[in-house]
Amino acid sequence: AQSVTQLDSQVPVFEEAPVELRCNYSSSVSVYLFWYVQYPNQGLQLLLKYLSGSTLVESINGFEAEFNKSQTSFHLRKPSVHISDTAEYFCAVRFFGNEKLTFGTGTRLTIIP
Amino acid sequence: NAGVTQTPKFQVLKTGQSMTLQCAQDMNHEYMSWYRQDPGMGLRLIHYSVGAGITDQGEVPNGYNVSRSTTEDFPLRLLSAAPSQTSVYFCASSISGSTDTQYFGPGTRLTVL
Numbered sequence: 001a002q003s004v005t006q007l008d009s010q011v012p013v014f015e016e017a018p019v020e021l022r023c024n025y026s027s028s029v030s031v032y033l034f035w036y037v038q039y040p041n042q043g044l045q046l047l048l049k050y051l052s053g054s055t056l057v058e059s060i061n062g063f064e065a066e067f068n069k070s071q072t073s074f075h076l077r078k079p080s081v082h083i084s085d086t087a088e089y090f091c092a093v094r095f096f097g098n099e100k101l102t103f104g105t106g107t108r109l110t111i112i113p
Numbered sequence: 114n115a116g117v118t119q120t121p122k123f124q125v126l127k128t129g130q131s132m133t134l135q136c137a138q139d140m141n142h143e144y145m146s147w148y149r150q151d152p153g154m155g156l157r158l159i160h161y162s163v164g165a166g167i168t169d170q171g172e173v174p175n176g177y178n179v180s181r182s183t184t185e186d187f188p189l190r191l192l193s194a195a196p197s198q199t200s201v202y203f204c205a206s207s208i209s210g211s212t213d214t215q216y217f218g219p220g221t222r223l224t225v226l
Contacts, residue, residue, distance in 0.1 A: 045217070046214045051212060
């Protein structure tokens with residue numbers, strides 16, 4: 001079965017500390033992987049994506065994610081978080097041969113001053 | 114460019130009523146989609162369209178109808194509202210498919226009594 005799982009529904013982190021938000025998927029076919037971010041009372045915005053090539057992808061605001069095919073994971077990391085990173089983060093997967101985008105249940109990142 | 118616009122922002126319906134959620138984009142995007150967002154369930158795809166005149170079902174299509182008569186507009190119709198349809202609805206568009214960056218509207222918060 002094809003699915004995507006975000007293991008943590010909430011992650012509290014102290015300001016300037018590192019963070020990792022986990023995303024795992026289950027698939028027998030190739031995948032395309034995405035992280036979207038939703039700031040309070042807004043729609044979602046693309047943070048970064050992996051389609052092919054280098055397995056490490058970066059965003060303009062310091063986040064990075066690494067596609068690990070053997071672990072079927074695409075975890076999102078940031079070495080030092082800021083108050084402005086407070087948001088809900090969604091992992092999304094497109095399975096090869098399927099036009100639909102499947103979202104995980106989301107991880108709410110709370111930054112503690 | 115206004116991007117993706119959705120109307121109304123808020124709506125309260127009684128069980129059995131019908132209504133149409135409007136979605137429009139001014140970016141000449143071919144791909145448009147509707148999601149519903151519920152607590153703890155992430156975003157779930159309702160319907161999507163790869164171009165004018167072409168629509169297809171997502172994960173949770175029951176109780177919803179769509180049509181795509183123009184590139185710009187992708188309305189979502191609730192035929193007979195039920196309390197289970199209480200949710201936040203997001204429309205999104207992209208250039209040509211789900212691997213392209215999805216641009217989300219601000220959402221419509223719907224309550225069905």
